[in-house]
Amino acid sequence: MAEEVRAEMVANVWKVVVGVGDTVSAGDTLVILDSMKMEIPVLSEDGGRVAQIAVREGDVVQEGDLIALLDGLPAA
Amino acid sequence: MxxxxxxxxxxxxxxxxxxxxxxxxxxxxxxxxxxxxxxxxxxxxxxxxxxxxxxxxxxxxxxxxxxxxxxxxxxxxxxxxxxxxxxxxxxxxxxxxxxxxxxxxxxxxxxxxxxxxxxxxxxxxxxxxxxxxxxxxxxxxxxxxxxxxxxxxxxxxxxxxxxxxxxxxxxxxxxxxxxxxxxxxxxxxxxxxxxxxxxxxxxxxxxxADQGEIGPVRDRDLGSLLPESPRRAYDVRPLVAGVLDGEVLELHPKWAPNIVTALGRLGGRTVGVVANNPLRRGGCLDAASAEKASRFVRMCDSFGVPLIVLVDVPGYLPGVGQEWEGVVRRGAKLLYAFSECAVPRVTVVTRKAYGGAYIAMNASCLGATAVYAWPTAEVAVMGAEAAVGILHRRTLAEVPAQRRSTVLAELTAEHARLVGGIDRAVELGVVDAVVTPADTRAVIASTLAGAPAGRGSHGNIPL
The missing domain is CATH 3.90.226.10 (2-enoyl-CoA Hydratase; Chain A, domain 1)
Incomplete structure (x- = not known):
């Protein structure tokens, strides 16, 4: 199943940690946001293959903006 | 048949x-x-x-x-x-x-x-x-x-x-x-x-049904459950689990996840835990999380379940969306819920407690049984740098751009010295004592065990 990872709050994109095509596990950090004077990691909930990274470092994201799109991995 | x-x-x-x-x-x-x-x-x-x-x-x-x-x-x-x-x-x-x-x-x-x-x-x-x-x-x-x-x-x-x-x-x-x-x-x-x-x-x-009595607790060093950098957000749930004996029953884990509400036991006695979760929305309080915590606090109070409040909160989430969602009306519920509480309730500030959110997270002024802070915790109206940005706006605007960060650092250090760190909060009595992460479980347990048992006399309206 595909996973849409969206911003939970207004923030600056500080670091993009993964790239398109990478395989991530549940709980892995995808990007790190900077908001409320904190570095806030954005994690994958289910894990999968990164199909799209919708932000670049330095971007400002609003609540609800798409950050990344993950494809589910085929069952082993 | x-x-x-x-x-x-x-x-x-x-x-x-x-x-x-x-x-x-x-x-x-x-x-x-x-x-x-x-x-x-x-x-x-x-x-x-x-x-x-x-x-x-x-x-x-x-x-x-x-x-x-x-x-x-x-x-x-x-x-x-x-x-x-x-x-x-x-x-x-x-x-x-x-x-x-x-x-x-x-x-x-x-x-x-x-x-x-x-x-x-x-x-x-x-x-x-x-x-x-x-x-x-x-x-x-x-x-x-x-x-x-x-x-x-x-x-x-x-x-x-x-x-x-x-x-x-x-x-x-x-x-x-x-x-x-x-x-x-x-x-x-x-x-x-x-x-x-x-x-x-x-x-x-x-x-x-069987809440038990507080017995001896084993010490655990909870400090290792926080990241080294004070700027880095982290998942608070391992810390909640670390405070409790073993079993953790989290309520509403996916709704308003910036605050964690959980039932478990400490020293064998049933307790409720309320904790900011910096991993989600930076741990800010907002309309939904304040409402979630309020109902949990009132439920625990009505059944005589003591509360442990773990605080690491940067403030209320600012913005138009929050104001329109009624963060003033819904946030007020948490102030009401803690102020009304008759059950023993202990607050531990692990990293920071700023502004209105400091009060809302069971501050001593709302009647907390005790408020403890870890040695490096900050309790303030806002972070020192943000405060300096407001108090010294003109000075900072006047200095040349290349010197601004140096001046900002100097003013921040001076401000921190003036308003005082956690020692000043202890002096004022808003923090009862500084406790180490390793002693925290034992201190919470002895405080709860020594407090007179209380129980709110109210219903648990679905807030």
Whole structure:
């Protein structure tokens, strides 16, 4: 199943940690946001293959903006 | 046909579900099974008395008639007399159409009985099938709602929605587990199987029915559960687990996840934990998280469950969205809930407590039993750098751009010295003592054990 990872709050994109095509596990950090004077990691909930990274470092994201799109991995 | 044969035929019949819920051989039905659509009785959970009722999904889809509703009212009143928790196992399409307004009257009586018992005995709802209309509000009035994998909760089903408004939806998109766990906040716990949902309901019953006394606690160094960088956000749930003995029952894990509410035990005694979660929304308080915490605090208070409040909060989430969502009105609930609390409640500031959110997280001014802080914690109106940005706006604007960061650092250090660190907060008495992460469990336990037992005298309105 595909996973849409969206911003939970207004923030600056500080670091993009993964790239398109990478395989991530549940709980892995995808990007790190900077908001409320904190570095806030954005994690994958289910894990999968990164199909799209919708932000670049330095971007400002609003609540609800798409950050990344993950494809589910085929069952082993 | 014997009962056991019937159970094998249809696991939805109330006697099957109630037998599965109670300790083995402990279920005593109040009546024989009949066509009323409800079976109720008493039994034990981990040895503690509990009352439970179940709607009968095999008769008219579990629809609630006058007689069935009277059984539920009787069960709730019996639980109050026994001073025992009452559990409702729901699978019902709502009021019986054939009975007309008589069934509506019955359903309303269930609501009123639930409210009369609210805050006096724990009321739990386990929804295992569709729960529509009256069968949705019945659970919603209780303290904790759990959902199995086939459960749906809605006021009106997808067919009616389609007929009346033309909106196209499925039972799942309307009232499935994911909707209620993440968006509506109706449901506190969702489970992948009916068995798991029944087991969780039993665990909650055991925690609330047999709260125990605080015994000795083993020390654990909780400091390693925080990241080294004070700027880095982290998941607070391992810290919550570290404070508690073992079992952690988190309520509403996916709704308003920037605050964690959980039941567990400390030194063997049932306690409630409220903790900011910096990983989600930076741990900010907002409209939904304040409301979630308020209801939890009032529930614990009404059942005499002491509270532990773990604070790492940068403030209230700023923005138009929050103001429009009523962060002022809904945030006020948390101030009210803590101020009203009669149960012992201990606050631990692990990293920071800023501004209005400092007050809302059970500050000493709201009547906290004690407020402790870890040695590096900050308690302030805002972070020093942000404060300097406001207090010295003009000075900073006047210095040349290349020197600005140096001046900002100097002014920040000076400001920090003037307002004082955690020592100043201790001097003022707003923090009772600085405790190390390694001593924290023991200090919380001895504070709670030494505080006079209290219990709020109020109901638990679904805030």
């Amino acid at each position: 014997s009962l056991s044969t019937l159970e094998r035929i249809d696991p939805r019949i109330p006697s099957a579900r109630l037998t599965q819920f109670f300790d083995p051989d402990s279920f005593e039905p109040f009546t024989t099974a009949d066509s009323s659509g409800v079976l109720a009785g008493k039994g034990t959970v981990d040895g503690s008395p509990v009352v439970a009722f179940a709607t009968d999904a095999t008769i008219q889809g579990g629809a609630m008639g006058r007689d069935g509703c009277a059984r539920i009212v009787h069960a709730i009143e019996a639980a109050v007399r026994l001073d025992a928790p009452v559990v409702g196992i729901w699978h019902s399409g709502g009021a019986r159409l054939q009975e007309g307004v008589a069934s509506l009257d019955g359903v309303g009586r269930v609501f009123a009985a639930t409210v009369r018992a609210s805050g006096r005995i724990p009321q739990l709802s386990l929804v295992l099938g569709a729960a529509a209309g009256g069968a949705a509000y019945g659970p919603a009035l209780t303290d904790i709602v759990l959902m199995g994998p086939d459960a749906k909760i809605f006021v009106t089903g997808p067919d009616v929605v389609r007929t009346v408004t033309g909106e196209d939806c499925t039972a799942d998109s309307l009232g499935g587990a994911d909707v209620h766990a993440r968006r509506s906040g109706v449901v506190a716990i969702t489970c992948d199987s009916d068995e798991a949902a029944i087991e969780r309901t039993r665990r909650l019953c055991a925690l609330l």
